[in-house]
Amino acid sequence: MRALPDPALDLTRIRAALDALLPAWLPGRRWYAGKGAGSPPDVTTRLLDVVLPGDPALLVAVFDAGADGPYQALIGVRRDPPPPSAEPVIGRLRTPDGSGVILYEATLDPELMGRLLVRVAAGGRSGPVCFEPVPGVELPVGAPGVASTAEQSNTSVAFAQRAMLKVLRRPVPGTSPELELLTALQRAGDVPSAALLAHVRTSAGSAVGAHTLALLQQFVRSRGDGWTIAVDRARACMAGECEAVPPHGGFAAEAYALGLATARVHTALAEQLGSRPLTRKESEALLDLLADRLAEGLRAVPQLAPFARALWAVQDDLREIVGRGGAPHVQRIHGDLHLGQALRGEQGWILVDFEGEPGHSPEERRRPQPVLRDVAAMLRSFDYAAHHALSAVLDRPPGDSASHDLRGVRPARRASAWAVHNRRAYATGYADGGGQDPRCSPVLLRCFEADKAVYEAVYESRNRPEWLPIPLSAVRRLAQWRRSSAAADTASGQPS
Incomplete structure (x- = not known):
């Protein structure tokens, strides 16, 4: 997999581009709470970091939208051609070397989500982002990630009907209430709930402090x-x-x-x-x-x-x-x-x-x-x-x-x-x-x-x-x- 050239992943330029592009893109998102505000929000990206290098690359962005926030978006960055679906495109960015890249909603890119699952399974940190799999679990690495089309306040991505990643669109300070309850139910055992497999968070020393970003759970065949x-x-x-x-x-x-x-x-x-x-x-x-x-x-x-x-x-x-x-x-x-x-x-x-x-x-x-x-x-x-x-x-x-x-x-x-x-x-x-x-x-x-x-x-x-x-x-x-x-x-x- 070829990596994007360094100018294409200039986070300062991408941060400025997101602050300019997201106000027009957000009102079309089911999870955005300010759809009825009447005017586009002022967006301030508070955390932006590369989770997966390559082409496409995956970035995590945590941002405020007016007085509302924080929100989270997983941003794909790639050269042309566009991502698998034209719907998630946020905008295009011209880099100093004259090349252009596309910024898009990464949860709708099955290949990129599959690579994210591999990263979750490996555990450890990528800059301010921490990946914490439950010890001993076996994740379906290699499977593409298919985003749910259901209307939800978060975004769910399924992997081979074995695991489900819930991307929290409103990151929760500290340990999220859901993570606390799922951990307790896991300790209890034999409880009718989907088992916790991993979670993703930001470190306490990050630009936004410690926040829960995502939960990975057992996929429930139903x-x-x-x-x-x-x-x-x-x-x-x-x-x-x-x-x-x-x-x-x-x-x-x-x-x-x-x-x-x-x-x-x-x-x-x-x-x-x-x-x-x-x-x-x-x-x-x-x-x-x-x-x-x-x-x-x-x-x-x-x-x-x-x-x-x-x-x-x-x-x-x-x-x-x-x-x-x-x-x-x-x-x-x-x-x-x-x-x-x-x-x-x-x-x-x-x-x-x-x-x-x-x-x-x-x-x-x-x-x-x-x-x-x-x-x-x-x-x-x-x-x-x-x-x-x-x-x-x-x-x-x-x-x-x-x-x-x-x-x-x-x-x-x-x-x-x-x-x-x-x-x-x-x-x-x-x-x-x-x-x-x-x-x-x-x-x-x-x-x-x-x-x-x-x-x-x-x-x-x-x-x-x-x-x-x-x-x-x-x-x-x-x-x-x-x-x-x-x-x-x-x-x-x-x-x-």
Whole structure:
């Protein structure tokens, strides 16, 4: 392999070129958070170094984009002809010797990603970048790297269906929360998660300090992810194609097994990283955080206003229990659990993507939480799957599927029954798997469900307004539950 001439890898010139080229290129990237800003960001490249020399060469770039960052890009540098796909080209750079090179998104170059895997397997350092394979693992060196085309907040590259590299587009200071959890699960053993094979980081003495850049994990051979499978089963149920098992859609056993897998992961994390009750001060901090999130949601989404009183009452119920000494236990959890974070492997469900909600800081994602936050998030995912399937059956946007015409009545009823039945099956599986039965803590579970539904409402109002009725329907259900509960307490003489 011929190396590029030294002038072509003049990092000072490439850094200046990236600062000029990236503002126009970034808005087209799925992982860039500032797409709606209206004007191109000012880019400042903070770290740029050669990871692989040659032609093409591979550079790692860590940069700020306006006030947003840091971001990471793997930059390929090569002479003409262009890279395998024209799509990833960032721009061209004329070098002092008169030759020209192309700068491009390297994750879409299978050969270059294959060479990166060889470098990861070798371990050690390349300038400020450190490669740390797990001792004793055998990596599929020599295999090309094929980037996933799925919409993701990071970029995944698969190698021969044996390993998967997750390039963190938002590098995490220090050890990333996901790396911490995967390491703990690895110690526990026999846990339904993808094994950690290696990770890539910058050194503490680098221009950006210590950051986790990428994770390499076992590739999970699967029949699909939970979201795709659940929506397909629910759609068949609502279309009347599963008459033998209405209204369950044939997914109840899978929902139960997914509950078992979730409980096993939670148990392993508690054993490895600990579990404890919240102190009074921590409980108050949790309640204040929930209150702040609700207040923000009510400001951001006017459609939540009719349910404000009931939503505050749900939180008041939890505040009353905590005030009587009923502090919840907390531990490290998945943090962003939903059907799309589960893969149906050959032997059962595998949970993936332990990085937590991308919108939260690493410190927030590391904070121990009640396990029912994960459970509530998965219960909300069943509701989303049912609505999404219903929209497919009725051929309408998800938010427009609750129609009053007769054609939609039966599918809508089946959608509701499907969601309820599978939520119950998941909760039963979670309890049978050794976890706390979610139904034994109804106030805490409802509080986290309401919090998640409000979070969804804010997201949908900003990104997919046609989907807003989905979380609003959940908020309406939770509000009705709170009102009926208060009425029952009043009738029995108990305080609500």
